[in-house]
Amino acid sequence: MTEFAKSNDTDTWDIKITSGNSYLDFHINELWHYRDLLMMFVKKDIITVYKQTILGPLWFIAQPLLTSIMFLLIFNSIAKISTGAVPPVLFYLLGTTLWSYFSETLNVTSKTFTDNASVFGKVYFPRIILPLSKVVSGLVKFLIQFSLFFIFWLYYVFVDKKISPNWYILLTPVWLLMIVLLSFCFGIIITSLTTKYRDLIFLISFGVQLAMYITPVIIPLSEVHGKKKLFFLLNPLTSLFEAFKFGFFGQGILDAKWLLYSATFTIISLAIGVIIFNKVEKRFIDTV
Amino acid sequence: MMSTEVVVKAENISKLYRLGQVGTGTISHDLKRWWALTRGKEDPYLKIGSTNDRTKKAQSDYAWALKDINFEINKGDTIGIIGKNGAGKSTLLKLLSRVTSPTSGEIKIKGRIAALLEVGTGFHPELTGRENIYLNGAILGMTKKEIGRKFDEIVDFAGVEMYIDTPVKRYSSGMYVRLAFGVAAHLEPEILIVDEVLAVGDAEFQKKCLGKMSDVASHGRTIIFVSHNMQAVQSLCKKAIYLKAGEIADVGATDKVINNYLSREVKNCISVQWDDEATAPGNEFIRLVSARIEPKLENETDPITIATEIDITFEFFLHHECNLNLSFFLNTPAGLCIFNVTTASVLLKKGYHAATLTIPGRFLNDDIYTTRILFVKDTSVILFHMDDILTFEVVDEARTGNWYGKWEGVVRPTLPFKIS
Known part of the structure; x- marks a missing residue:
């Protein structure tokens, strides 16, 4: 455009839109600028779930409660699967609460690109905001469900006196953070891989269901023996769930070696997730 | 006039699209490409792309939606981007608004940029007008504070005070669009990209949109406007870029570019x-x-x-x-x-x-x-x-005199009009 003024190439530019073939150009500042959007999405998720319902957020509590009763009937009463020294209700409540956080977050973040294609196709914002917002809104729901567990737990600790927690309970936020990160990372990896090839989506939806059976949600790890145990332990969630239970119930298996495995697993998948998400977000709209 | 600081600079941008179905075959293409690139060779599919002429059957599975586009936009410019359907306007728009990225080349931008490819992106029917203003504003890149400052103005512009705490699903379609446009109109980016689809709707609304845009333009902000509507481009833009089959066919003063466009593109069906x-x-x-x-x-x-x-x-x-x-x-x-x-x-x-x-x-x-x-x-x-x-x-006939602007009016009769 010769008739327009020539610019000086040494100028500083605020935004550079390139083919985006480099793997490592993250914009932390930009993410910070959009923090309000993150909170807005979280608010939207929470508000819209119970609009036009009578019980509102109470529905969040019904879900783990009913699931636990179901587990109690089927796995405990009928199938006679022991939950060790932990009262079955408490065991199932914690298990389903943690598991539903993980599976729901994974399910929704793994559809980030496909579900939001219409918004992403019209306006730019750092795409990672969306899965992040799902992680946070999931946490709000988790906290409500967790407080239900907490009430039961208080009863069993102080009234029933069947279980005795220990100081490892203070590490709970660490285990929780790792579970949060794992669901987030798996989700963004899957959504990045499925923009072009949808096949994986089918695998994921029932794969997650199956994965529950190799996570100590119904069966405590102490009840699993032999080679099957290794199978459980290779699941990075297993040690985290067990550590959770160890703190609250004084029961469970706390193995530093396997916790380290889970931590390494989390960090590696975080790195992979962020890199491929960052790569895919630039051009997925052409193929979605 | 503003200083001639360049705020948008496009350097050799190209965009390749795959034609037809994405699905079978793409894995093998991806593998071939990856194999070529790891051996340090050129991407085998980047060479064979044909120019984007929709009337001819494509010779390969890939087509250049844009090819080697270069331009600069100065601060305070109002630029119209014109061209037929499929000339690459939308693709350029998507690149500028960062919805997708170019296959090669680079666009550099100075200042805050906002793109309006649609009003009401992300509006949620269950949320109230108030909640949607905040949500939509945030999606468009405003912070909560900025939206809060503009809130009353937006509500005023849309004329929905009474319904501000009602879910937008109960709004009439007119209210909905006004609210959505209200949020968009109160963005204060240094560079604003507007798609003409925005201007659909009734004539009144169209006028309001265009009015708001010229308002924005008069405040020294840069506007990039993509449109079929030559009238709108002419009245709003000082300069224009004419895209044809993914390449820049002409660029310069709006009138000149539009004339060029019309003489080359408009096919009379007589x-x-x-x-x-x-x-x-x-x-x-x-x-x-x-x-x-x-x-x-x-x-x-x-x-x-x-x-x-x-x-x-x-x-x-x-x-x-x-x-x-x-x-x-x-x-x-x-x-x-x-x-x-x-x-x-x-x-x-x-x-x-x-x-x-x-x-x-x-x-x-x-x-x-x-x-x-x-x-x-x-x-x-x-x-x-x-x-x-x-x-x-x-078309206009060759004019005598020094004035070449658009002759106003829907008709142009010669009526007796004399100085006595």
Whole structure:
């Protein structure tokens, strides 16, 4: 455009839109600028779930409660699967609460690109905001469900006196953070891989269901023996769930070696997730 | 005038799209590409892309939606991007708004940029007007504080105070669009990218949108406007970029670029004939046989100018004897009616008939016109009507004098007007 003024190439530019073939150009500042959007999405998720319902957020509590009763009937009463020294209700409540956080977050973040294609196709914002917002809104729901567990737990600790927690309970936020990160990372990896090839989506939806059976949600790890145990332990969630239970119930298996495995697993998948998400977000709209 | 600081600079940007279905075959393409790239060779699919000409069948599975685009936009410029459908306008828009990224090349931008490719992106029907203002504002890149500052203005602009705490699903469509546009209009980016689809809707709303945009432009902010509507581009933009088949065909002052565009792109449809009665437009009462525009030109290849007299003829077959009259509308492509004329109602026998209308020279302005024809029985029953059968363009004649701006008005009659 010769008739327009020539610019000086040494100028500083605020935004550079390139083919985006480099793997490592993250914009932390930009993410910070959009923090309000993150909170807005979280608010939207929470508000819209119970609009036009009578019980509102109470529905969040019904879900783990009913699931636990179901587990109690089927796995405990009928199938006679022991939950060790932990009262079955408490065991199932914690298990389903943690598991539903993980599976729901994974399910929704793994559809980030496909579900939001219409918004992403019209306006730019750092795409990672969306899965992040799902992680946070999931946490709000988790906290409500967790407080239900907490009430039961208080009863069993102080009234029933069947279980005795220990100081490892203070590490709970660490285990929780790792579970949060794992669901987030798996989700963004899957959504990045499925923009072009949808096949994986089918695998994921029932794969997650199956994965529950190799996570100590119904069966405590102490009840699993032999080679099957290794199978459980290779699941990075297993040690985290067990550590959770160890703190609250004084029961469970706390193995530093396997916790380290889970931590390494989390960090590696975080790195992979962020890199491929960052790569895919630039051009997925052409193929979605 | 502002300083000539460059705020947008596009360097050799190209965008390759894969044609047809994505699915089978892409894995093998991806693997081949990956194999070539790891050996340090060129991407095998980047070479074979054809230029983006939709009328021809593509020679390969890939096509360049944009190829080697270079331009600079200065601070305070209002730039129109024009071109036919498929010329790459939308792709360029998507690149500038960062919805997707180029296959090669680089765009550099200085300042805050906001793109309005759609109003109400991310509006949630269950949320109230208030909640949606905050959500939509945040999606468009505003912080909560900024939205809070603009909140009253937005509500005022949209005229929805009463319903601000009602879910937007209960809004009328007019309120919904006004609210959505209200949020968008109160963005304060240094560079604003606007798609013409925004300007759909009623004429009133269109005017409001364009008014808001020229308002923004007058505050020294940069606007990039993508449109088919030459009128809008002309009134809003000082400069224009004309895209053709993914490449820049012309760039410069709006009038010059638009003239170039019109002379190269507008295909007049001045004659249609239906040989097969079964497929001809019509019904059991009436069938069209032909429709044509016959300008009285010295040479057949001359363009129709504002001075040209034009005959418009419709031939039709009438199946039943009846009292018939024809009603003819001349419209602009935007749907504005220039005039409506009717014939007298006459008793016609079953058979072939023709009707001719003459539009005198020095009556129409330079514009593109389309036709609408109605066949009316007993001056009250519409037997058949058809829109947009014929399209023709009237161009300006060579002007004398120093002024070359767009001649205002939907018509341009020569009326007695004298200085005494």
